Amino acid sequence: MIMRNTFAFQGRVNNAAKRLITEAVVEILDIENFASSNTFRIADLGCAVGPNTFFAVQNIIEAVQFKYQCQGLDSQLPEFQVLFNDHTSNDFNTLFSSLPLDRKYYAAGVPGSFYGRLFPNGSLHFVHSSYTNHWLSRVPKPVVDKSSPAWNKGRIHYTSAKDEVIKAYEAQYVEDMEYFLHARAQEVVRGGLVALIFSGRPNGIHHSQTTQNITFDLLGSCLMDMAKKGIVSEEKVDSFNMPMYYMSPQELEAAVDRNGYFSIERMEDLPPIQEIITSTIPKSQIIVSHLRAALDGLLKTHFGDAILDELFDSLSKKIEEGMPMLISGGSINFFALLRRKAMD
Amino acid sequence: MIMRNTFAFQGRVNNAAKRLITEAVVEILDIENFASSNTFRIADLGCAVGPNTFFAVQNIIEAVQFKYQCQGLDSQLPEFQVLFNDHTSNDFNTLFSSLPLDRKYYAAGVPGSFYGRLFPNGSLHFVHSSYTNHWLSRVPKPVVDKSSPAWNKGRIHYTSAKDEVIKAYEAQYVEDMEYFLHARAQEVVRGGLVALIFSGRPNGIHHSQTTQNITFDLLGSCLMDMAKKGIVSEEKVDSFNMPMYYMSPQELEAAVDRNGYFSIERMEDLPPIQEIITSTIPKSQIIVSHLRAALDGLLKTHFGDAILDELFDSLSKKIEEGMPMLISGGSINFFALLRRKAMD
Numbered sequence: 001m002i003m004r005n006t007f008a009f010q011g012r013v014n015n016a017a018k019r020l021i022t023e024a025v026v027e028i029l030d031i032e033n034f035a036s037s038n039t040f041r042i043a044d045l046g047c048a049v050g051p052n053t054f055f056a057v058q059n060i061i062e063a064v065q066f067k068y069q070c071q072g073l074d075s076q077l078p079e080f081q082v083l084f085n086d087h088t089s090n091d092f093n094t095l096f097s098s099l100p101l102d103r104k105y106y107a108a109g110v111p112g113s114f115y116g117r118l119f120p121n122g123s124l125h126f127v128h129s130s131y132t133n134h135w136l137s138r139v140p141k142p143v144v145d146k147s148s149p150a151w152n153k154g155r156i157h158y159t160s161a162k163d164e165v166i167k168a169y170e171a172q173y174v175e176d177m178e179y180f181l182h183a184r185a186q187e188v189v190r191g192g193l194v195a196l197i198f199s200g201r202p203n204g205i206h207h208s209q210t211t212q213n214i215t216f217d218l219l220g221s222c223l224m225d226m227a228k229k230g231i232v233s234e235e236k237v238d239s240f241n242m243p244m245y246y247m248s249p250q251e252l253e254a255a256v257d258r259n260g261y262f263s264i265e266r267m268e269d270l271p272p273i274q275e276i277i278t279s280t281i282p283k284s285q286i287i288v289s290h291l292r293a294a295l296d297g298l299l300k301t302h303f304g305d306a307i308l309d310e311l312f313d314s315l316s317k318k319i320e321e322g323m324p325m326l327i328s329g330g331s332i333n334f335f336a337l338l339r340r341k342a343m344d
Numbered sequence: 345m346i347m348r349n350t351f352a353f354q355g356r357v358n359n360a361a362k363r364l365i366t367e368a369v370v371e372i373l374d375i376e377n378f379a380s381s382n383t384f385r386i387a388d389l390g391c392a393v394g395p396n397t398f399f400a401v402q403n404i405i406e407a408v409q410f411k412y413q414c415q416g417l418d419s420q421l422p423e424f425q426v427l428f429n430d431h432t433s434n435d436f437n438t439l440f441s442s443l444p445l446d447r448k449y450y451a452a453g454v455p456g457s458f459y460g461r462l463f464p465n466g467s468l469h470f471v472h473s474s475y476t477n478h479w480l481s482r483v484p485k486p487v488v489d490k491s492s493p494a495w496n497k498g499r500i501h502y503t504s505a506k507d508e509v510i511k512a513y514e515a516q517y518v519e520d521m522e523y524f525l526h527a528r529a530q531e532v533v534r535g536g537l538v539a540l541i542f543s544g545r546p547n548g549i550h551h552s553q554t555t556q557n558i559t560f561d562l563l564g565s566c567l568m569d570m571a572k573k574g575i576v577s578e579e580k581v582d583s584f585n586m587p588m589y590y591m592s593p594q595e596l597e598a599a600v601d602r603n604g605y606f607s608i609e610r611m612e613d614l615p616p617i618q619e620i621i622t623s624t625i626p627k628s629q630i631i632v633s634h635l636r637a638a639l640d641g642l643l644k645t646h647f648g649d650a651i652l653d654e655l656f657d658s659l660s661k662k663i664e665e666g667m668p669m670l671i672s673g674g675s676i677n678f679f680a681l682l683r684r685k686a687m688d
Contacts, residue, residue, distance in 0.1 A: 038464070038465050038466065039464035039465065039467060079464040079465055080464075081463075081464050081467075083452060088440050088441055088443075089441070091437060092436045092437055092440060092453060093435060093436055093437050096432050096436060096453075096455040097432055097433070099432075099455070106454070106461070106462065106463055106464055107454070107455065107456075108427060108452040108453060108454045109436060109440075109452060109453040109454075109455070110450075110451070110452045110453075111440040111443070111451065111453070112451075117450070118450065119425075119450055120382070120383035120423045120424075120425050120450055121382050121383065121423055122382065123383060123425075
C-alpha cells in the first residue's frame with residue numbers, strides 16, 4: 001500500500017488552498033452550464049482515510065451553494081454526490097465509518113488508480129486532488145534494469161543521479177500525467193473544474209536542489225551505509241527506488257498543453273508552512289516523523305520491518321547535519337486550477 | 345454487523361432469478377427513454393462482499409447490452425456504473441479487492457442503510473436487491489419495552505407470539521417498506537426498474553407456519569432452555585429479538601400500492617432449492633450451518649461468543665426432531681419487478 005500524504009504537511013496548507021478553491025468556484029465555475037443536471041458531482045482523488053478529504057469537499061460544496069445563492073438560484077440548488085477515490089488497498093472501511101454524520105451529500109467510494117479511468121464520461125463537475133500527483137504510477141522500469149544505462153545503482157531516487165536516471169523518471173512523469181489528464185478530460189463535464197495541489201519543484205531549480213529530493217538522497221545514503229555494514233544487501237538497495245517525481249509549474253503547464261482539453265485558470269504558489277517555521281520541536285524531528293509516516297509502508301514492503309528504527313535514527317542525524325543544505329533547497333507547494341474546455 | 349445472506353441459500357436460486365431479470369430488461373426496460381444519458385447506473389442494495397453481487401450485475405449489464413444490440417442501437421451503448429451498497433459496517437475493503445478485473449463497468453461502493461436515501465435524485469436506471477428486505481431496519485421498539493403490551497417475553501421473534509408482538513413487527517415492516525420505496529422512488533429515473541428477490545411467506549399462511557419462523561421459534565426455545573439452566577440470563581433472552589420479517593407477496597403489493605410511484609410488472613415464485621432436496625448431507629445440518637453463518641454476528645453481539653457452540657448443537661437436535669414440521673411449513677422465495685412510473 002502506498003501512503004500518499006508525505007512530508008508536504010498536507011493539512012497545514014489547507015487554509016490557503018481553501019481560499020483559492022472558494023475563489024475558483026465563485027469566479028470561474030459556470031453553474032448555469034450545469035443547470036440541466038440536478039446532481040453536482042465532486043471527486044476527491046487520493047482521498048486516503050480523511051479527515052482532510054472531508055474538509056476539502058465540504059469547502060467545495062459550501063462555495064457552490066454560496067454561488068447559487070448569490071445568483072438567486074437557490075431553488076435550483078443541486079444535490080451533491082462526492083466520490084472518494086484512492087487505491088483499492090486504501091482503507092475504505094475506515095473512510096466510510098468516519099464520514100461526517102451531518103454531511104449534506106451522497107457519498108461513494110471509488111477504488112482504483114487515478115492514472116486510469118475511474119468515472120463515466122462527463123459525470124464530474126469538480127475534481128479535487130491534494131498532494132497526490134508526486135506519486136508516480138510505478139517506479140520507472142529502466143532504473144531497476146541492470147542492463148539499462150539508466151540502472152540506478154547505489155541510489156534510491158533520481159536526486160543527483162546520472163542523466164539517464166533523471167530522464168527515466170521524467171519520462172514516467174510525462175506518461176503518468178498524460179494518462180491522468182486524458183482520463184479526467186473524459187470524466188469532467190465541459191466547463192468543469194479540476195483543482196490540484198502539488199508538492200513540487202520551483203521553476204529553474206535542478207532536481208538535486210529540491211528539499212524533498214535532498215531528503216531522499218540522505219535516506220539513500222543511510223541505506224547504503226547499512227549495506228556497507230552488511231545489514232541489508234547492496235542488491236536490495238539497488239532494486240529499491242522511490243516512485244515519486246516533483247514536477248515544476250512549467251512542467252505541469254507543458255503537460256496541460258500537450259493534453260489540450262484543459263485551460264489553466266490559476267497557478268499559484270502556496271505559502272510556506274508556518275508550523276515548521278514557528279514550532280519549538282526541532283525541525284529535523286518534524287521532518288523525520290512526517291517522512292516515516294509517509295514511507296513506512298513502502299520501506300517495510302521492500303526491506304522488512306527490522307531495519308526501520310535504525311534507518312530513521314541515522315536519517316535523523318543526517319538531516320540534522322544537513323539542515324543548512326535542506327533549508328537552502330528549493331521547494332514549493334503550488335495550486336493549479338484547470339477548466340475543461342468546451343470541446344470534444 | 346448484520347449478516348444479510350441467511351439460510352435462504354442465496355446463490356442457489358440465481359439461475360431462475362437470472363432468467364427473470366434478463367426477461368425484465370428485454371421485455372420491459374424502455375432504453376429509448378434513457379437515450380439522453382450516456383451512463384447506465386445500476387445499484388445493488390445489500391451487496392455484502394460478493395461474488396453473488398458481481399454475477400447479478402454482470403447479468404443485468406449483459407441483458408442491457410443485448411437489448412441495445414437487438415434494437416440496432418450499438419452505437420449508442422452507454423457506459424455502465426455499478427453502485428454497490430451495504431451497511432457502513434460491511435467489509436468494503438474485501439468487496440473492492442475482489443472486484444472482477446475484467447469488469448466493463450465503473451465501480452463504486454455506497455455505505456448506508458437502504459431504508460434511507462443513498463443516491464441522488466433520478467440517478468439510477470436499475471436497482472437490484474437479493475434476499476435483503478427481510479431484514480428490518482431495527483427490532484420494533486415495543487417488543488423490548490417491558491411496559492408495552494407487545495413486550496415479547498420468553499421469545500426472540502414474532503413466531504407464535506401474541507398478537508401485539510406480531511402487530512409491532514408488522515408495523516415496523518410497513519414503516520420500513522415505506523421508507524425503502526419512498527427513497528427508491530426519488531432515486532430511480534422514470535421508467536427505471538427495481539428487481540427484488542425475497543425470502544418470504546406464502547399468501548394466506550400464518551406467521552407461525554412459515555419455515556423460517558419455525559426455525560427461529562426453535563432457536564428461541566434453545567435460548568430459553570439455556571436460561572433455565574442458568575447459562576444465560578432470562579432477561580438477556582427477553583431483550584433479544586430478531587430484526588427480521590417475512591412478508592407475503594400480498595403485503596408487498598399493498599406496500600407498492602400505498603407508495604404509488606411504482607407499478608408491479610412481474611411477481612413470481614422462484615423454484616424450490618434443488619440442493620437441499622437432492623443433497624446427501626442431512627437437511628438439518630445444512631439448515632443449521634446456513635443459519636449459523638447468517639446469525640453468528642447478531643447472536644455474538646448480544647450473548648457473547650461462549651454460548652454459540654452449545655446453542656447451535658441443541659438447535660441442530662431440535663431441527664432434526666422438528667424436520668417434519670419444518671418441511672410442512674410454508675416458505676417461498678419470490679421475485680418482484682417494479683417499474684418507476686412516469687410521473688413526479
